[in-house]
Amino acid sequence: MRVDKIALSGWRNYEWESVEFSGGTNVITGSNAQGKTNLLEAVYMLSAGRSFRTRFDREIVGFDFSSAELIADVYAHDRAQTIQITIRPGQAKKILVNGVRKTAGELAGTVNTVLFCPDDLNLIKxxxxxxxxxxxxxxxxxxxxxxxxxxxxxxxxxxKTRILKDWHEKPSLLDTLDEFSDALCRISAQLIRYRAAFTARLDEAAAPIHKEFSGEGEELKIRYQTVSTVTDPFAPAREIYYEICEHQEKHRQAELDSEQCLTGAHKDDLEIFINGRSARSFASQGQTRTAALSLKLAEREIFLDETGEYPILLLDDVLSELDDARQAFVLNRIGGGQTLITCCEDEDISRRTGGKVLFVEKGRIR
Structure with a gap:
């Protein structure tokens, strides 16, 4: 799975630029604020149909441009495809795969990426x-x-949140509250089953990685936490739905009083333990960084197991945040697939990976 070539127009600070990537490691270097992360954002959008940096697509459109566009040649699932994404403020985002219109949801799975940025180092805490x-x-x-x-x-x-916020001024809104609550319970039941299944796979994949990574035989455990009335998140969706409805019924008045939605999958979490203790409460900074890296590398292994191909790994200026031992561990595990690494100084990383070096300056790539 790889991106062979990508072209950008009006994409943040890229007026017009195209670049070809190696199928292995690509080291994207340059000073700060030159466009390195903007390039990774474009690659990430090929898999998610959205940015990992903003909720608002209009922020991607460069100054003095009426639209932003990317065109990419990708190879995944044993076939070559062309993905085109066009963003125009005030209009729906246009996504084409081989010329066929797609939604962001339908784009999912065309190309897979695993993103690791500095903020992810804090995902445990x-x-x-x-x-x-x-x-x-x-x-x-x-x-x-x-x-x-x-x-x-x-x-x-x-x-539902708007209803809870506004019903005091417009009581008639309550006529539809229970309808929205029921719909949220039904969809929550399905989301919970998906999340529970993925968490189980993540727990299984991350444990051996973390044990090796820690060098001390630390035991990493991941547990899924959802609505308190759900007794078995692996149960059929209908059973989970009934249990969520029980929670909803108990908290309906509390929702009206607090003006907040208190029942649903939006409260879910992952509990992470190291040697049986809560990592969020007791782990050191080094332990939490090791655990975060283990989760991301485990995610990559799950994608390989699921699709038969490594996903594209995006490391956005994260290696500079790691000590030498953690850098070495990550770099030793990224073989077998395409990787894009951004950094300010490339000499050592390019030498250690043997990767293709791309230099970015003021929205130009060479």
Whole structure:
């Protein structure tokens, strides 16, 4: 699985630029604020149909441009494809795969990527939203149906939240509250089953990586946490739905009082333990970084097991945040697939990986 070539027009600070990548390691170097992460953002968008840096596509469109466009030649699942994404402020994003119109959900799975950026080093200590995003980004790529369900869940959640915020001024809004609550319970049941299954795979894949990585035989354990009334997240969706409805019924008045949605998959989290103790509460900075790296490398192994191909690995200025031992561990495990690494200084990394070096300066690549 690889991106052979990508062309950008009006994409952040790229007026017009194209670049060909090696099928192995690519080291993208240059000073800060030159466009290195912008290039990785474009590659990531091929798999997710959205940015990992902003919720608003309009921010991708460069100054003095009316639109942003990328065209990429990719090879995945034993065939070559061309992906074209066009963003125009005020209009729906246009995605074409081999000339056929697709939604962002339908794009999922065309190309797979695993992104690791400096913020991910804190995913053990940060709030639950960061860990849910890890689950959502990964599952959406290997289960396109999940991406569709997640999009519908987010739409319903926003509607219900507005009802809870505004019902005091417009009581008639409560006429539809239970309808939205029921729909959220139904979709939550399906999301929970997907997340529980992926968490089990992540737990299995990350444990041996972390044990080797820590050098001390540390035991990493990952446990899925969801709505408190759900007794078995692997049960049929109908059973989970009934249990979520029980939680919803108990918390309906609390939702009205707090003006917040209290029932649903938006409260899910991953509990991470090192040697039986909560990593979030007790782990050192070194331990949490090792655990975060283990999760990302495990995600890559799951994609390989699922598709038979390594996903494209995107390392966005993350190696500079690691000590020499952790750098070496990561670099020793990235063989077998395409990797794009951004950094400010390339000499040592390019030498250690034997990768192709691309220099970025003011939105130009050479």
């Amino acid at each position: 940060e709030g639950a939203a960061v860990r849910r995003r890890l689950l959502d980004n990964a599952i959406s790529q290997i289960r396109p149906k999940y991406a569709e369900l997640l999009g519908e869940f987010n739409r319903l959640y926003e509607h």
